[in-house]
Amino acid sequence: MSQIKQLPKLIATEADVTPIVLAAMANTDDPRLRQLVASLVTHLHQFVAETRPTEQEFEFGLRWLAALGHHTDISNNEVVLAADVLGVSTLVDLINNDGRQGETMSALLGPFYRGEAPVCAAGDCISRAGTPGPSLFFSGRVTGADGQPLVGATLDVWQASPIGLYENQDATQADFNLRGKFTTDAAGKFAFQSVRPAGYPVPTNGPVGDLLRAQNRTPMRPAHIHFIVSAPGHKTLITQVFFDQAAALANDVVFGAKQQLVGSFIEHTGPHPAYPDATPPFYTSDYEFKLVVGTPCFPVPPITGKQAGGHE
Ligand code: BEZ
Ligand code: FE
Numbered sequence: 001m002s003q004i005k006q007l008p009k010l011i012a013t014e015a016d017v018t019p020i021v022l023a024a025m026a027n028t029d030d031p032r033l034r035q036l037v038a039s040l041v042t043h044l045h046q047f048v049a050e051t052r053p054t055e056q057e058f059e060f061g062l063r064w065l066a067a068l069g070h071h072t073d074i075s076n077n078e079v080v081l082a083a084d085v086l087g088v089s090t091l092v093d094l095i096n097n098d099g100r101q102g103e104t105m106s107a108l109l110g111p112f113y114r115g116e117a118p119v120c121a122a123g124d125c126i127s128r129a130g131t132p133g134p135s136l137f138f139s140g141r142v143t144g145a146d147g148q149p150l151v152g153a154t155l156d157v158w159q160a161s162p163i164g165l166y167e168n169q170d171a172t173q174a175d176f177n178l179r180g181k182f183t184t185d186a187a188g189k190f191a192f193q194s195v196r197p198a199g200y201p202v203p204t205n206g207p208v209g210d211l212l213r214a215q216n217r218t219p220m221r222p223a224h225i226h227f228i229v230s231a232p233g234h235k236t237l238i239t240q241v242f243f244d245q246a247a248a249l250a251n252d253v254v255f256g257a258k259q260q261l262v263g264s265f266i267e268h269t270g271p272h273p274a275y276p277d278a279t280p281p282f283y284t285s286d287y288e289f290k291l292v293v294g295t296p297c298f299p300v301p302p303i304t305g306k307q308a309g310g311h312e
Contacts, residue, residue: 071206077302115301133162149188153231164200235294
């Protein structure tokens with residue numbers, strides 16, 4: 001008796017595509033990878049079916065994605081930037097860090113974290129090459145969620161200059177300018193000197209800039225200082241402390257500003273006995289970071305260096 005072999009079904013119509021693609025991926029060994037990619041395919045196909053792109057629009061979209069890679073190098077990460085301006089980074093941040101255990105809220109790492117910042121002593125100035133701008137004296141404490149000081153906690157700090165450029169974007173700044181690592185003392189306290197950061201536009205010379213212009217959006221971030229605060233036995237906190245007007249905070253191009261992270265920066269227009277060497281006007285700020293018990297975990301730096309000539 002001859003046996004009729006049933007051939008697998010070939011794609012014939014639009015409706016066949018998603019189930020056949022999902023079936024092709026069903027043998028993925030890692031269950032989490034299987035779930036993530038199946039969900040991605042399902043939503044991506046739904047998006048395409050709903051928006052019905054022309055072939056020209058599809059090509060344009062693929063070229064935009066490829067350009068993210070072409071604009072990524074040791075000193076700029078356009079892929080991270082794209083996730084940020086689309087609000088995806090903030091969504092992932094809030095899913096993983098909801099602040100419900102009394103800890104300080106987190107905020108985006110952003111594309112300009114380098115790692116390997118110089119280790120500094122308490123009170124050191126991270127404006128290494130005398131970056132012009134008003135001085136800032138930033139101090140504070142690191143505690144557990146119970147308010148007890150954390151001794152020997154590390155704060156990895158980085159910020160933009162008073163003209164809104166990170167050192168990796170600015171050939172006039174010294175390598176690792178406005179970056180440093182500090183440690184808390186026996187009372188959980190830390191202090192450093194710097195210059196007042198300015199708000200700045202995210203890089204707009206790549207595909208993300210093209211998108212922002214097409215959307216009539218501001219490329220600006222409000223002024224802020226980045227911190228990665230870590231201590232043994234505690235969940236690492238990646239955050240930013242903001243220093244700007246309400247409108248700038250509300251219009252943050254990467255949706256990163258949170259009320260709890262707005263710092264109090266005090267302007268001193270005359271001499272102050274606690275800062276005898278400071279030239280007015282200068283600023284002081286004090287902020288308390290609260291960590292929760294957990295496992296320390298550090299991000300992979302999105303950039304690793306400074307490109308000769310900088311960006312833009
Ligand atoms: C930053 O704060 O450094 C940053 C965050 C997201 C996009 C661009 C910059
Ligand atoms: Fe920043």
